[in-house]
Amino acid sequence: MSVAVVMGSKSDAPVMEGAVEVLREFSVPVEVRVLSAHRTPDDTVNFARNAAARGIRVLIAGAGGAAHLAGVLAAVSPLPVIGVPIAGGELRGLDALLATVQMPRGVPVATVAINGARNAGLLAVRMLALEDEPLAEALSLHSEAQAAQVRAADEELQSRYATPQTPQPDT
Ligand code: RP5
DSSP states (O other): OEEEEEESSGGGHHHHHHHHHHHHHTTOOEEEEEOOTTTSHHHHHHHHHHHGGGTEEEEEEEEESSOOHHHHHHHHOSSOEEEEEEOOTTTTTHHHHHHHHOOOTTSOOEEOOTTOHHHHHHHHHHHHHTTOHHHHHHHHHHHHHHHHHHHHHHHHHHHHTOOOOOOOOOO
């Protein structure tokens, strides 16, 4: 049981490391590949055709510009595909967002935010956790830790910005 993190170019790696990191935090085996829908289409299709048989359960695909990688993987593989639009170039990721999210009916890609690789990793963990009780427990702990951080920040800012008490005149 593993997750593949695929990207269209090595230049996408700094963003896609967010997905790899979160998968490692949950001890999910991860395979990282550079596969381009445009520059190495045959390699991309071959990879997608064999991924499920090789034990991969979720595909995460990040690409920028005319980002067709996630869509091509979803066209060829029955596995769930999570698309990560990568910011870059003149349109700063809006092009990649639209290319990734606007899939034709019948070929779904679950698209996260521009550069949202960490959420893509977390979504993959949630999918695997449906059939993996220890992973589900780890996710639950992760959510609790996140909530504790927000509550600590809430307390800190409440006290930092608390309205000073007006001194009461002596009676
Ligand atoms: C896309 O084109 C890649 O996913 C990358 O985001 C973008 C630019 O690629 P490079 O020119 O940096 O290789 O295919």
